């Protein structure tokens with residue numbers, strides 16, 4: 001695979017972050033509170049799959065591992081689309097090996113609406129950029145996308161899934177994605193470590209897991225999958 005959604009989001013926060021992901025992932029240090037937040041987000045995402053009723057999930061793991069089998073997921077998604085499945089979760093797409101998995105696709109009269117689930121009380125700009133990346137890949141694969149929504153965590157715990165329509169903003173990221181995805185793809189393969197000076201990007205929009213490495217402190221190993229972001 002070339003650039004995934006996670007790669008793009010991390011590479012646009014800091015190119016060195018993406019380079020380290022590919023060449024020195026053992027340097028990551030993930031604070032326990034961040035891990036807990038990621039786990040809660042995964043649980044919220046799992047529950048959201050049923051927000052429109054019955055669905056088919058495309059997740060396939062490599063034998064004996066909790067690592068997604070992307071090739072199998074892409075094939076399974078194409079089969080679900082061909083059958084006109086009304087709600088498809090973790091729908092996987094690849095364009096020139098760039099890859100994304102969409103939390104929820106919901107069939108419409110003209111194509112599908114796209115839903116990105118975030119366990120957060122309000123929409124943040126990086127969520128829209130994330131959805132924009134998915135739109136870029138999915139639309140280049142030939143699927144017609146109508147509305148794009150971020151599903152946030154509303155105050156009603158009985159029904160916490162609140163879709164917020166961000167169609168115009170997310171589709172507006174198309175050129176931005178195209179202008180950067182190929183450069184990130186080339187950069188991540190560079191043999192020499194990319195040099196980026198620490199700055200505000202080390203904590204915004206997300207605290208970097210290489211913070212201790214770049215700021216000259218000791219680090220430990222982490223086994224977390226980057227696909228869990």
Ligand code: SF4
Pocket residue numbers: 013014015016017020196197198199201202203208209210211212214215
């Ligand atoms: S700590 Fe800062 S400079 Fe180092 S990889 Fe992370 S974001 Fe980039």
